[in-house]
Structure formats: structure tokens, C-alpha cells
Amino acid sequence: MSNTRILACEFEYFQPGSLKEAVDLMAEYGNRGKVLAGGTDILVNMKNGRIAPEVLVDIRQIPELVRMNGKDGLNIGAAVLVRSVERSTTVAQKYTALAEAAGLLGPLQNRNMATICGNVCTASPSADSPPALLVFNAEAWIAGPSGERVVPLDQFFVRSKKTILDQAEILTRIVLPEPAPGLGSAFMKVARVAADISTVNAAVALERDNDYFRSCRIVLGSVATTPIRSKPAEESLEGQQYSVDLIEHASTLASMEVQPSKRARLGRSTPEYRKGAIKSLVKDAIHKAWDRASEKERKQ
């Protein structure tokens, strides 16, 4: 039994003022420490007794981690709030799918607390931000005792709730390259109500050559133990002329990616339901992204 009224485990709390201090603290405490950003996952897990860190390293006061920079790509610091990403006009224009995912990530007060990087680090298969970051070829910047490393975000997730982060490492920022001009994108999800955990979700980003698909990226969430790209669906579109049948076919291919999971049967929905939901979700998201790509083309 757990008691979510109190934090039963004893821990020491640090609020470092610089990244170096935070890295040193994590190096010192290793698996006994946890990085705290929004707290909407970690504190719940601590209250439920799932984890019991002896040290919390709160990174919200570190100046370089609270910054978001939209010049020459997008740089999202580890302490940048979901709400800030959702409300950024740069994000809405250039990375529309990400703005949509941020807006649907949870209720208002949770979006005011949670961070995009925290959503990524929790690595829930049903998380909303990872698919929307992955369609833009996001990179994860990681700091640790032995220095900094940069990893493509599609190599960041190992399985449900497990990332490549070493015990002492900190995800410092997520960097999205400048999108191709004319790129259109969309994020959509199926859930009981918008703020709920996704039953399935999907992000699409594509470029057009008039009536042809030049390139396309499709990433699905909550269909496997990590977010996954549907390459068969992408390849079925690339170089092809737009048609309703073509998109129908691509979304069928995407729905084949749904992996049967025992947990899924007990939990939010069955694999059969997810297949159907992914099919219509991907179809709608491709149409949306296509229309947006065309709007951008006309503006140029």
C-alpha cells in the first residue's frame, strides 16, 4: 500500500546553480541520486514507493537549462516547461507537431510544471512529446562525469521507462535542426479526454514538391515499448503523387507496426483497437501535415 499524502522516503535536496555543480553531484551520488525537473513523474513515483532516491538534484535554477532558443534550429533546455514550448510562436510556426503535442501533454497545471526533457527521460511508451521531437530529427545532449555526448533521439529509448542515460548522466537539452522550408507537420492522439495518457499517438512531418511527397517522417507512440518510426509507411509515400488511396495505404502500413503487448490487453486498450486507431490517426495526421506544407509553400 502506498500513501500519496506524504513523501515517506528521506532524501537530501540540492539546488545547484550551475550545470557543472549538478554534474558533480550526480557523479558523486550515482544511482542514489535523481535529477528533479518538473516533478510530475518523479514525486508521484516516490510517493507510490516505486523509487526511493537518497538525493534529489533540482535543476530548475540552472540558467542555461531554463532557456529555449529558436534561432538556427530549436534548443530546448532540460528545465524548459511544456507550457513554454506550447506557447512559443517559433515552435508553432516551424515545429507545429511539437506545439500540438505539448498542448495535449496533460492538464494545464501539469503542463505548467512538467518539462519536455523530463517527459523524454521518463520514457513512457505513451509519452506525447517523443514522437513530435523524433519527426524533426531531434538530438539529445547529455552531460556526465566524462564530458558531453550527443545522441540522435531515436537511439535514446531502450524500452519502456528505460533510456541510454547512465546513472550519473543528465539530459541537458534537446536540439532540433532547422526544418526544411515548406515542411509541414502534425501531431494527433487518441485518449479518453485530451489531457489523458495517450492510447496511441502519431506525429508526421513532410515536404512537398507540388503534388508529390518529397520526404516524410512518421513516428508512432504507445504501439511498442518505445516510440517507433514507421519506415514502410514513409517509403510508400516518398516520391509518390498525392492521392487519397496512397495515404490510405500508408496508414495501413503504419498500423502494422502495432506490437501486441500483454500489458496492453490488461491496460488501456487492445492491440486490435490500437491498430484501428493508428490507421485513422496517421491518415488524418498526413492530411493535416500535407495541407500545412502547402500553406507554407504558398507563403513563400
Added chain:
Amino acid sequence: MKTYLIEIKLNKELKEVEVTAQETLLEILRNKLGAIDVKDGCGKGDCGACAVLLDGKAVNSCLTLALQANGKEVTTLRGIGNEKNPHPIQNSFVKHGAVQCGFCTAGMVVIAKAFLNQNQNPSRQEIREAISGNLCRCTGYEKIIDAIQNMALESKS
């Protein structure tokens, strides 16, 4: 256990309070500062009964450590309006029958305030989304949405 002395501005009044790292903002508000207008519901960010404004932004105080609130401004329901001087949102809740058992009301009013600060002309759908992190088990939400929407309309006219 190690304690820390923190300073918060609770409903415009400066307060000093001794806290431990384990204590949440919700716990110190209710147990040490007497702010029992903040309700303790689920304790894990699902129900929104404990919502307060932290430097003007709506957050769940059950998932905010007391130490995180150090040096910040905390506004609870009573900071928005009280019996003698109710806020128009509170009047609207009363007028539209948006209060039944009342447990969710504190959080609902706090969220409504934060939401209406940013959106003066909301649709019903937008209001639904804004209060989606606040559970009510009595009203069925419709009357709460009526109250928030009419408050927005009246304050415009």
C-alpha cells in the same frame, strides 16, 4: 531531520516557515500556515484539488516541494477572494450552482482564474480543456463550465 527556513509570500503576506526537504507545498500550506482552503485530494497530480498559483502560474501543490516555493509568491483560493470580498468567479460559481459538495471548488476557482487571465473569451471546449486536470464528482462539470463562461462574458460587458 534537517530543516530549512524558507520565505514565501502567501496571499500577499510574507511568511517564514521551517520545512524539511520531504514536505510538499501542500503540506506546509495546510499544516503549518493554516491555509486549509487548499484541498488535499489524490496527492499525485490527478485531481487538481490542491491547485495554487505559484508566481501567477497554476500548479498542483501536492507535487511541488515546499523548498521549491522558497522566495516565491503563492496565491490560494483565499488570495483570489473571500467571504467578505468574493471574486466575480466565485460569485458566478454560486449563481450557476457550480458548487455541490465543494471539495473541488477551491482548485476549480484557482484554475479558472489562471485560465481567464490568459483567455478572456473562451469557448466551452477551451474551458473543458482548462479544467481537465480538476476532477469533480458531483456536478457533471456543466454548471462549472457555465459559471466560467458567464463570468468571462459578464466581465467583458
